[in-house]
Amino acid sequence: MNFSLLRLLCRTQQAAFVTLQYLLPHHLLSHLMRGLTRLRIGWLKNLLIERFIRLFNVNMAEAAQPDPRAYPDFNHFFTRALAADARPLAVGEGNVICPVDGTISQLGRLEYETLFQAKGHRYSLPHLLADHTGAVRTFQDGSFATLYLSPRDYHRIHMPLAGTLREMIYVPGRLFSVNPTTVSRVPDLFARNERVICLFDTDAGPMAMILVGAIFVASIDTVWHGTVTPPRRKTVQHWDYRQHPVHLQQGEEMGRFNMGSTVILLFGKDAVTFSDQLAAEGHVQMGQLLGSCANS
Incomplete structure (x- = not known):
């Protein structure tokens, strides 16, 4: 398959992805996601967190709580605090x-x-x-x-x-x-x-x-x-x-x-x-x- 065809396929997929968004019920999907990310069913929230870490290569060594299983639900993991020294501030006048x-x-x-x-x-x-x-x-x-x-x-x-x-x-x-x-x-x-x-x-x-x-x-x-x-x-x-x-x-x-x-x-x-x-x-x-x- 030549490069031009691959580029055309990529553009077609992107256009379809964007077009679909005009049709989706944005707020309903967000409401459902809100519920899912706050579930406290142990095995399910652990599965979601561990899959997410692998999929997006999340660096848990920077987190104040590095143990993924310690978070009560997915949203607490997603909004996790960082370790105190993970982000030094570029302080200085102005x-x-x-x-x-x-x-x-x-x-x-x-x-x-x-x-x-x-x-x-x-x-x-x-x-x-x-x-x-x-x-x-x-x-x-x-x-x-x-x-x-x-x-x-x-x-x-x-x-x-x-x-x-x-x-x-x-x-x-x-x-x-x-x-x-x-x-x-x-x-x-x-x-x-x-x-x-x-x-x-x-x-x-x-x-x-x-x-x-x-x-x-x-x-x-x-x-x-x-x-x-x-x-x-x-x-x-x-x-x-x-x-x-x-x-x-x-x-x-x-x-x-x-x-x-x-x-x-x-x-x-x-x-x-x-x-x-x-x-x-x-x-x-x-x-x-x-x-x-x-x-x-």
């Missing part, structure tokens, strides 16, 4: 650290109110931010980083900078997969999927951390609210923390995905310069240097 383990999907500057998703696809800042007028103005011509968490990655999310929470917004939506194949083929994917927008004040100015849901991501948690979704709502929900501020230190856990997904970081214009060692498709770990504050 440093911005990576909030997650994962792969850089894209990073760079916004073109006014437009973000780059993948080759051939861009999406709008107002749509991503659910038309929050103040936040849209804040991040026009700013910087963004889109970080994809694969199934094998550590799934807790940490603060890139010390910050004070201002607002949290839940935006209902679809649950398309956020893997590279789907991101390259579904227009406006990150602005279509369910998401939780967290707006902070930091030493670099305003910062948004957007936790994007995906198929089989049955739940998104934050440390100050607990589980934000489910339950799933049909309208945008808003929480204002300015009268009851939540302060988080750099590197402190701010949330987690119960199953994997994507984090999008937003900074204001000229607020942050990303490290020139980083590029799309590069692997990153929580705590490594992501960039620096322009005012440092």
